[in-house]
Amino acid sequence: MPHKLIAAQRVRPALPIIPASLHTALALWGPRVLGAAVSLIGLLVTMQLYLAGQWLFALVALLVVCAGLFVYMQARSSAWRFLFPGLLASVLFVLLPIAYTVSLSGSNYSSQNLLTFGRATDYLLSTRYMPEGAQRYNFTLITDGKAYRAVLESEAGEAFMSERFTLGGLRKPVPMKAISGPIADHAVDTARLIQHLNTLRALVLQLPDGSTAQMSSLQRFDASRPLYRQNADGSLSNQQDGSVIRPNHQSGYYETSAGERVPPGFTASAGLRQYTTLLTDQGLREPFLKVFAWTLAYSLLTVALSFGAGLLLASLLSWQELEFRETYKLLYYLPSAVPGMIAILIVKMMFFTNTGEVNTVLDAVFGIRPEWFATPALARTMVVAVSVWLYFPYMMMLCLGLIRAIPADLYEASALAGAGPLANFIHITLPLIARPVLPVLIASFASTFNNASLIMYLTEGGPSYLDTREPIGMTDLIASATYNIAFFSGSNFGLAAAISVLLFAIVAVLAFASLRLSRSRGFMD
Structure with a gap:
């Protein structure tokens, strides 16, 4: 038997051996060839973007290519090679959209002012x-x-x-x-x-x-x-009636001597005009302040009620003598297992005035059929109730984990002292989970502050305000109102971008506060 193994080993074909010189050449020139190929592709993409008129994106692509060459082709920057993809993703998908939104808020960009000044001029000259x-x-x-x-x-x-x-x-x-x-x-x-x-x-x-x-x-x-002939001063002469139109970079239109606008409009710099319009325009300021107050109240009520319900259920489910505890946990967690859009649409049908199950029960018991979607107070009550129903399972599971981390000796000592469940909850459970759960509550507040999908699927913002020129409803949150301003009724993207910047500032402050609380010494202790 050993002789057969030796014979088999003798006839096994030898693996090809790469010459040392070839191995050195591959190690030396392989990365360089790959880098040159990637750089060439990046430069081609940059050129195509520039030829398409997208000079800003071409500049970003060129900077990415140059940064990649510097990181991967220099030996002294080897420590950045693993960080570069993450940093690049942060720049492209976080910082660049933020910068674009801020720049958009300083313009009059809308559905009536989509073109650049040059393209608007070319359009008029081609008429x-x-x-x-x-x-x-x-x-x-x-x-x-x-x-x-x-x-x-x-x-x-x-x-x-x-x-x-x-x-x-x-x-x-x-x-x-x-x-x-x-x-x-x-x-x-x-x-x-x-x-x-x-x-x-x-x-x-x-x-x-x-x-x-x-x-x-x-x-x-x-x-x-x-129809038009361009003059030396940049104005356009109408060859049919002899009138002259001139560009107005404040309004973003060519205008006649009487101030009449000639479409199409063009994009122009607005400075801080979108922000001042938001704060000084009577038809927009009052509804916006109302929406802001409602958003604040909605977020506070949702977080407080969902946390209260989650903490109460978690305290009950932590009782060791309770039978079928795992079954109750599963049933209570089901709202989070269903996709949010499906759950909201199902609940929406339950609140229909004539066919909804909620009004069917209320009619049978009290003889009433409330107009949930037409009455502002009832619509807001419904929004808060549905939001709490969607959020409390997460709070319940969070509180279950925190309660489980509390030493059982504390409850045993409290029982020996004659304290009841309510005293244990007030003096042991609540103080010990309050500090670690506070950053999570702040993060949840920021999340509900931006919750536009609930409003869009449940009430679509209704009932609407009648004293505003923008499509804003009484149940609209700031995020959903911004969406309506951006894509409906004139599509005022510049104003929507200004509101988004303000909303981003609010959420950024809340996120910063949450991080500071998470890193505080009291929390770590």
Whole structure:
């Protein structure tokens, strides 16, 4: 048997041995080649972003590539190689969105002011009008060898054909001659027309009477003319009525001498105007202050009631003599196991006025059917009740863990002293869990402060305020009101961004307070 093993080992093929020089070359040049390839890809992405007009994102991509090269290609920065991905993710997904939101709050960006100033100007300069008596023509593009000819047919039946021309490099009008009838041989198909659409839009055809025609649609040319002409001072002259419009970088529109705005609007710097509007505009300030007060009350009530309910249930479930304790824990934790959107929609149907189970019970017992979604006080009561129902299982499990960490000797000594369950709760349980649970309560307060999904699924913010020009409801929290301002009724993204910055500042202060409490010596003790 040993002889067979020795023989097998002798015939086993030897593994290839990498020469030392090749191993050294791979160790030396492998990272450099990989780094060069990644850098080339990053530079290509940067170039594409820059060519697409996204210079800010191109600058960010370039900075990322340069930082990656410095970290991974320098021996003295090896300690940062494991930290760089996390730092990069923090910059891209945390700091950059925050910076973008802050910059957006300093602009008039909205659904009416989406374009940049240059694009708004180009749009107005591309606007055309039809002079009196101008003709419209059916357009056909035909091939003539490697060149093309354009054929126009007027509504009166007159036909014209152009000279031979090539697509691209056309700097002057192409002359047309009258013909006896339209020639459609070798006509270019629609797919090819679309392929050359940008070039055809620049094509100017000069008719025998001296008028010109340009493309107005894929198969139509007409004798329209540019509506605006740009002047040396940046204003635009209306060639149809002779009026002049000038850009107003405060309103973000071109305006006439009478102050009338000419769409489309463009994005302009607003400075602190969004913040001052939020605090000084009567139609926005009062509803916003009401929403802020309601958000504060909702967060306090939700955290206090859910913590109270969770602590009470945790104290009861910690009683060793209680049978089926694990079953009760499972039943109480079920609201957290169901997806939030599904749970909220199911509870919403339970509060329907005519078909909901809640009103069915109230009607049977008290003979009433409250309007939960139409009455402000009832709608807010429903929101708080549903929020507490969703939050208390988390508080219950948290308190169960904290109560379990309390030494049993304390309760035994209290029992020997003749203290009852209520005295144990007040003098032992509550003081010992109050300090470690306080940072969690602050974090929960910040979470409920930002809870827009509950309002969006349950009440949609209703009932609405009638004295505001923005879509704000009486059950709206700041987060849900910001969402409505950003995506409904004018889509005022700049104002929504200003509210988001203020909301971020509030939540950041709460998070900082929570961290300080967590790190305090009293908590550690």
